[in-house]
Amino acid sequence: MKYFFIKTFGCQANKSDSERIAGDYIARGFKETSNWKKANEIVVNTCSVRQRAEDRVKGFLLNIEKYFGSNRPKIILTGCMLHHQKKNLLKLLPQIDQILPINKVGFNSPAIRKDKLHAFVPISSGCNSFCTYCIVPYSRGREISRPMEDIVSEVKDLVKNGYQEITLLGQNVNSYGLEKTNIKTRKSTLSKPKSSPPFVNLLQEISKFKDLKTINFLTANPWDFHPALIKEITQNRKINRFIHLPVQSGSNRILKLMNRGYTAQNYIKLINQIKVAVPNATFGTDIIVGFPSETEKDFQDTVNLTKKAGFQVAFIARYSPRPGTVAYRLYQDNIPPQIKKKRWQILENLINKPHLSTRPTIR
Ligand code: SF4
Numbered sequence: 001m002k003y004f005f006i007k008t009f010g011c012q013a014n015k016s017d018s019e020r021i022a023g024d025y026i027a028r029g030f031k032e033t034s035n036w037k038k039a040n041e042i043v044v045n046t047c048s049v050r051q052r053a054e055d056r057v058k059g060f061l062l063n064i065e066k067y068f069g070s071n072r073p074k075i076i077l078t079g080c081m082l083h084h085q086k087k088n089l090l091k092l093l094p095q096i097d098q099i100l101p102i103n104k105v106g107f108n109s110p111a112i113r114k115d116k117l118h119a120f121v122p123i124s125s126g127c128n129s130f131c132t133y134c135i136v137p138y139s140r141g142r143e144i145s146r147p148m149e150d151i152v153s154e155v156k157d158l159v160k161n162g163y164q165e166i167t168l169l170g171q172n173v174n175s176y177g178l179e180k181t182n183i184k185t186r187k188s189t190l191s192k193p194k195s196s197p198p199f200v201n202l203l204q205e206i207s208k209f210k211d212l213k214t215i216n217f218l219t220a221n222p223w224d225f226h227p228a229l230i231k232e233i234t235q236n237r238k239i240n241r242f243i244h245l246p247v248q249s250g251s252n253r254i255l256k257l258m259n260r261g262y263t264a265q266n267y268i269k270l271i272n273q274i275k276v277a278v279p280n281a282t283f284g285t286d287i288i289v290g291f292p293s294e295t296e297k298d299f300q301d302t303v304n305l306t307k308k309a310g311f312q313v314a315f316i317a318r319y320s321p322r323p324g325t326v327a328y329r330l331y332q333d334n335i336p337p338q339i340k341k342k343r344w345q346i347l348e349n350l351i352n353k354p355h356l357s358t359r360p361t362i363r
Helices: 014-027 051-068 086-092 147-161 183-191 200-206 229-236 252-257 264-277 296-309 324-332 337-358
Strands: 003-008 040-045 072-079 119-122 165-169 212-220 242-244 283-289 313-318
Touching: 003 014, 014 040, 014 072, 040 051, 040 147, 040 165, 040 313, 119 147, 119 242, 147 165, 147 200, 147 324, 165 200, 200 212, 229 264, 252 264, 252 296, 264 296, 283 337, 296 337
Parallel strands: 003 040, 040 072, 119 165, 165 212, 242 283, 283 313
Antiparallel strands: none
């Protein structure tokens, strides 16, 4: 019997990909081990969101090398570190034997899930938004939506097998099925909605399964939050009232440098529209502090937005330049680490500390 071990770094999208990589190994007759020292093949599913995430991958590979010496198991690298050119990657991580592009994993390998009640279901992969700090459009490629009938069929099987809660996953779930429509056109349909976007149709389809109790989705982006989606949340009691809506900054100047496509005022307007339509809605967000050139005034704008939005939880990151991104090429990482830390701490105290005992559990 041959054994495989998967080490997953990073976000829920990576965890979901790892479930499908495991499914592929099982289909090929391998058995999963929870101990990498017993594995014949080790898959390292990497994260690149910050330099520290890449350093942890390096550390893990060095441990393997130290333990096995030259007679080590086959090491396969996948995930977001694949944005590095192959030549650089092999120089950076000389232990790797094979590279598995994440889009080769595919949506349709059967997922091996450890949780038996709650399942993560990918509905799209990649991203077309090109926020200037983000590596995803380069590491995961352009946005591709999974056919609706495949998603519905997977959810049907999950419900049949006792799953009561699902989380629909994508880098931008609410642009599901709209990857061929450019952002400008999508934005103009927000003010004059003609029909429901495909994501709303998908929510309606999977809500028809009687035994499915809760539907979450991650990550929804502000610029694609269609009025029909707000209406659907209002009417559909299966949709979780906790909404994760990354804002990244409260400064319009920084939002522009980030290429986020909305202003702080648009963002707060959207939050207020949702609060009026769904009075028990709560919100989570992602924020980056110390983006290049972020002044004290820019940061105060973020603090003010945070107070207005009333977030229940925030994933606060200190800006880390990622090679290959526009921000890395064009902007100087000129905010000193101690200032980044101070700003991070202020937001932690403001958002996360007061809610520690009531934090939502998804993600
Ligand atoms: S929306 Fe922006 S931050 Fe999110 S994955 Fe796409 S490029 Fe990255």
